[in-house]
Amino acid sequence: xxxxHFDEKGNAVMVDVTDKAITEREAVAGGRIRVNRKxxxxxxxxxxxxxxVFGVARVAGIMAVKQTANLIPLCHVLPITKVGIEFFMYxxxxxxxxxxxxxxxxxxxxxxxxxxxxxxxLLTVYDMCKAMDKGMTxxxxxxxxxxxxxxxNYERQL
Amino acid sequence: xxxxHFDEKGNAVMVDVTDKAITEREAVAGGRIRVNRKxxxxxxxxxxxxxxVFGVARVAGIMAVKQTANLIPLCHVLPITKVGIEFFMYxxxxxxxxxxxxxxxxxxxxxxxxxxxxxxxLLTVYDMCKAMDKGMTxxxxxxxxxxxxxxxNYERQL
Amino acid sequence: xxxxHFDEKGNAVMVDVTDKAITEREAVAGGRIRVNRKxxxxxxxxxxxxxxVFGVARVAGIMAVKQTANLIPLCHVLPITKVGIEFFMYxxxxxxxxxxxxxxxxxxxxxxxxxxxxxxxLLTVYDMCKAMDKGMTxxxxxxxxxxxxxxxNYERQL
Amino acid sequence: xxxxHFDEKGNAVMVDVTDKAITEREAVAGGRIRVNRKxxxxxxxxxxxxxxVFGVARVAGIMAVKQTANLIPLCHVLPITKVGIEFFMYxxxxxxxxxxxxxxxxxxxxxxxxxxxxxxxLLTVYDMCKAMDKGMTxxxxxxxxxxxxxxxNYERQL
Amino acid sequence: xxxxHFDEKGNAVMVDVTDKAITEREAVAGGRIRVNRKxxxxxxxxxxxxxxVFGVARVAGIMAVKQTANLIPLCHVLPITKVGIEFFMYxxxxxxxxxxxxxxxxxxxxxxxxxxxxxxxLLTVYDMCKAMDKGMTxxxxxxxxxxxxxxxNYERQL
Amino acid sequence: xxxxHFDEKGNAVMVDVTDKAITEREAVAGGRIRVNRKxxxxxxxxxxxxxxVFGVARVAGIMAVKQTANLIPLCHVLPITKVGIEFFMYxxxxxxxxxxxxxxxxxxxxxxxxxxxxxxxLLTVYDMCKAMDKGMTxxxxxxxxxxxxxxxNYERQL
Numbered sequence: 001x002x003x004x005h006f007d008e009k010g011n012a013v014m015v016d017v018t019d020k021a022i023t024e025r026e027a028v029a030g031g032r033i034r035v036n037r038k039x040x041x042x043x044x045x046x047x048x049x050x051x052x053v054f055g056v057a058r059v060a061g062i063m064a065v066k067q068t069a070n071l072i073p074l075c076h077v078l079p080i081t082k083v084g085i086e087f088f089m090y091x092x093x094x095x096x097x098x099x100x101x102x103x104x105x106x107x108x109x110x111x112x113x114x115x116x117x118x119x120x121x122l123l124t125v126y127d128m129c130k131a132m133d134k135g136m137t138x139x140x141x142x143x144x145x146x147x148x149x150x151x152x153n154y155e156r157q158l
Numbered sequence: 159x160x161x162x163h164f165d166e167k168g169n170a171v172m173v174d175v176t177d178k179a180i181t182e183r184e185a186v187a188g189g190r191i192r193v194n195r196k197x198x199x200x201x202x203x204x205x206x207x208x209x210x211v212f213g214v215a216r217v218a219g220i221m222a223v224k225q226t227a228n229l230i231p232l233c234h235v236l237p238i239t240k241v242g243i244e245f246f247m248y249x250x251x252x253x254x255x256x257x258x259x260x261x262x263x264x265x266x267x268x269x270x271x272x273x274x275x276x277x278x279x280l281l282t283v284y285d286m287c288k289a290m291d292k293g294m295t296x297x298x299x300x301x302x303x304x305x306x307x308x309x310x311n312y313e314r315q316l
Numbered sequence: 317x318x319x320x321h322f323d324e325k326g327n328a329v330m331v332d333v334t335d336k337a338i339t340e341r342e343a344v345a346g347g348r349i350r351v352n353r354k355x356x357x358x359x360x361x362x363x364x365x366x367x368x369v370f371g372v373a374r375v376a377g378i379m380a381v382k383q384t385a386n387l388i389p390l391c392h393v394l395p396i397t398k399v400g401i402e403f404f405m406y407x408x409x410x411x412x413x414x415x416x417x418x419x420x421x422x423x424x425x426x427x428x429x430x431x432x433x434x435x436x437x438l439l440t441v442y443d444m445c446k447a448m449d450k451g452m453t454x455x456x457x458x459x460x461x462x463x464x465x466x467x468x469n470y471e472r473q474l
Numbered sequence: 475x476x477x478x479h480f481d482e483k484g485n486a487v488m489v490d491v492t493d494k495a496i497t498e499r500e501a502v503a504g505g506r507i508r509v510n511r512k513x514x515x516x517x518x519x520x521x522x523x524x525x526x527v528f529g530v531a532r533v534a535g536i537m538a539v540k541q542t543a544n545l546i547p548l549c550h551v552l553p554i555t556k557v558g559i560e561f562f563m564y565x566x567x568x569x570x571x572x573x574x575x576x577x578x579x580x581x582x583x584x585x586x587x588x589x590x591x592x593x594x595x596l597l598t599v600y601d602m603c604k605a606m607d608k609g610m611t612x613x614x615x616x617x618x619x620x621x622x623x624x625x626x627n628y629e630r631q632l
Numbered sequence: 633x634x635x636x637h638f639d640e641k642g643n644a645v646m647v648d649v650t651d652k653a654i655t656e657r658e659a660v661a662g663g664r665i666r667v668n669r670k671x672x673x674x675x676x677x678x679x680x681x682x683x684x685v686f687g688v689a690r691v692a693g694i695m696a697v698k699q700t701a702n703l704i705p706l707c708h709v710l711p712i713t714k715v716g717i718e719f720f721m722y723x724x725x726x727x728x729x730x731x732x733x734x735x736x737x738x739x740x741x742x743x744x745x746x747x748x749x750x751x752x753x754l755l756t757v758y759d760m761c762k763a764m765d766k767g768m769t770x771x772x773x774x775x776x777x778x779x780x781x782x783x784x785n786y787e788r789q790l
Numbered sequence: 791x792x793x794x795h796f797d798e799k800g801n802a803v804m805v806d807v808t809d810k811a812i813t814e815r816e817a818v819a820g821g822r823i824r825v826n827r828k829x830x831x832x833x834x835x836x837x838x839x840x841x842x843v844f845g846v847a848r849v850a851g852i853m854a855v856k857q858t859a860n861l862i863p864l865c866h867v868l869p870i871t872k873v874g875i876e877f878f879m880y881x882x883x884x885x886x887x888x889x890x891x892x893x894x895x896x897x898x899x900x901x902x903x904x905x906x907x908x909x910x911x912l913l914t915v916y917d918m919c920k921a922m923d924k925g926m927t928x929x930x931x932x933x934x935x936x937x938x939x940x941x942x943n944y945e946r947q948l
Contacts (some may be wrong), residue, residue: 005286006209016714044427051164055529072285073691081334119277127230128163138299174556213687215906217863231533321602322525367480371845375705388601435593443546447478450628452699454615490872547849637918678944683796704917751909761796770813773928
């Protein structure tokens with residue numbers, strides 16, 4: 001199987017999914033941002049008290065999931081049925097992880113939606129903390145798990 | 159300096175930049191996607207012959223730069239004056255790097271725009287290759303360089 | 317029943333509707349704007365002759381209905397099957413009423429779509445008349461009626 | 475002064491502001507939503523503990539401010555320099571008030587932006603609470619204050 | 633049959649399609665841009681070597697297809713299942729033709745989507761070549777073929 | 791002068807306009823749609839009485855002008871200062887003409903904005919009349935006049 005998003009002439013196409021079955025599908029994606037200690041503590045304190053970075057980043061990620069087909073040129077528009085985003089903090093590595101779960105009853109999967117949600121949530125964390133640390137790095141944005149659809153289930157070995 | 163995107167009550171705000179000077183600013187961001195050998199070769203061959211993954215991903219990234227303020231909740235809308243995106247291929251590590259350069263004559267910097275451009279370009283590469291490899295990982299999205307504005311120049315030690 | 321748009325940890329989520337049935341649903345929302353006499357007469361004359369405020373406001377409202385899921389963070393994207401907006405004028409109270417009817421064959425209701433349509437239509441009236449009256453007030457935006465879906469029918473006592 | 479958003483033939487136009495001076499402008503708009511006691515208490519408790527309705531509604535309102543020119547047909551696109559949204563709770567009347575402040579350095583005022591921010595923030599509160607109360611009413615969306623620009627300052631008598 | 637997009641009072645409406653059957657539908661639209669010889673040769677050479685005008689224009693057209701309901705006020709939002717855009721060059725007439733094919737499984741047809749895709753693709757060609765020729769003309773944007781839906785098949789006599 | 795929207799490697803770029811002067815610029819574009827007699831008369835009667843096709847199409851065109859940079863990948867975002875759209879009817883040729891005038895005080899011209907406004911206005915006419923005539927053709931979308939900017943004035947010989 002080669003690059004599916006091109007026709008036989010090499011032109012980009014939005015792949016024809018007319019004949020695919022409508023099934024229930026789910027995808028989970030994750031990613032991390034590494035920050036310095038000052039940022040890590042500010043985020044931790046803000047979430048507990050005031051200045052809820054994750055609250056803003058979660059809304060940004062959820063809204064971005066709904067914009068996926070307007071950002072990724074060859075993605076299909078999908079009637080998303082669920083979006084959730086969770087954050088986890090790792091004090092040893094000074095990393096913050098975002099995990100985005102998306103569900104749909106549709107003709108194609110929601111991997112790109114979950115990845116876009118993670119990516120936008122982490123970029124929003126970056127934005128809100130960039131005055132304190134310009135060296136933050138977003139890393140390991142990846143598909144964690146998917147189910148449903150013809151290509152079957154996938155679970156990443158960690 | 160703490161989290162600048164919250165007011166004294168802890169509420170998220172779009173920071174007041176009314177009194178900031180309009181200056182020429184530039185930001186460069188980079189990021190990589192690690193793929194398997196099959197994808198690496200398909201992308202390499204497609205770019206040379208037919209099936210230009212980078213052509214599509216570049217347009218996606220440029221358009222996303224212009225959508226930054228609609229994706230990142232507290233970003234200001236900026237009259238971008240230049241966007242360019244380049245791709246580099248690393249055969250040893252099977253990585254593809256995207257580098258996005260953004261310029262503006264405005265009151266705030268364009269770091270988030272450059273990071274959003276890189277992120278969307280790499281997600282588009284992911285989308286177009288995901289039928290061949292579900293284990294691709296996007297990594298090391300980071301600010302490479304910025305100039306202009308009150309906080310001065312920044313260049314990342316690599 | 318508490319706040320349904322948060323998970324057990326208190327995080328905002330787009331509620332999972334995967335298992336809900338696809339049914340025909342309708343919602344009607346209304347709202348009013350109170351204007352001064354000069355505006356009232358200008359709108360009345362314009363509609364009859366030239367300067368059709370309602371024509372512009374109706375288009376704005378219809379287009380906003382389709383943008384609801386991009387404005388209201390936790391709303392689902394829905395394949396709207398009908399939108400109509402009507403205006404009524406009340407000379408005694410100098411009020412203009414907008415009523416928006418939305419239909420869908422989908423998994424969730426269209427209350428938010430109807431309310432967003434009314435709200436945007438009235439904001440557009442405000443915009444077009446604000447040079448004549450800065451004291452206009454938008455009031456009583458409310459759900460008038462809904463049908464379909466598990467929560468059944470609703471009709472507001474007026 | 476009649477309806478300024480139509481030309482002499484009665485056609486809607488985006489008014490020519492080419493020759494207007496770029497000045498610093500500010501607008502403050504407010505509005506309220508009346509809820510039942512159950513919703514009032516859920517919102518109050520959620521904000522204090524978990525389930526932060528205002529956190530989500532504030533982000534929605536800020537993002538909507540940036541979309542104003544895409545919602546209100548004849549509005550100009552403006553380089554907004556500040557957006558803030560605050561909420562106030564009135565236990566006697568079971569009302570929640572949203573107040574949105576917008577600033578710009580531009581050729582036209584930001585009244586519509588502030589009103590759109592308030593309106594979207596209140597619609598988001600409605601969305602998040604509608605499972606508990608379908609009878610909520612949004613009321614008294616109005617310009618509270620504006621400054622800057624040729625038409626001078628305005629402050630509403632309350 | 634008169635103008636279907638107005639109700640009996642003459643108000644614009646998004647037509648009620650609630651009761652229409654979900655069927656497989658396809659539409660093909662075409663259009664041309666006439667350019668001068670210099671542009672024609674630059675596009676031809678660029679496509680073969682470097683500077684792929686059609687690559688950019690194709691992505692623009694595909695993305696515009698997904699935006700149709702946000703551009704054309706009374707269009708329904710549709711879950712597009714396929715989009716493809718092809719370009720043809722006519723050296724005698726110095727014309728470039730764009731042909732856009734759209735498929736959907738839905739309640740209304742995709743004529744407007746195909747026409748919007750063609751139109752945006754040709755505007756993008758214009759944009760990329762306008763420094764060389766301001767006299768380019770876009771012409772003959774038309775429906776070429778449609779199938780599916782109650783109104784049956786259509787094929788244009790050329 | 792070759793294709794300005796590619797860099798020396800042949801990659802599409804949003805051209806750097808950082809150093810261009812901010813000047814007052816205007817562009818006028820026109821285009822026509824040819825319809826059958828039944829449509830022509832329905833549009834003519836609707837405009838005069840009820841069913842105002844041009845009212846809807848004008849709003850669509852004005853809103854599309856503001857979306858130009860989101861449709862045409864390499865266009866700059868511009869702070870448009872004026873948009874107007876007029877329609878003219880030609881009974882002999884059964885053609886309807888749309889003319890869009892756009893002004894800006896900015897670093898690049900507004901040709902693409904004017905062309906996008908015309909194109910979207912005509913597509914909207916098509917949409918509202920397509921139940922009566924599938925053979926309508928949009929033709930002769932072209933720049934009529936531009937002024938301001940380094941490349942100077944342009945006026946098309948008709």
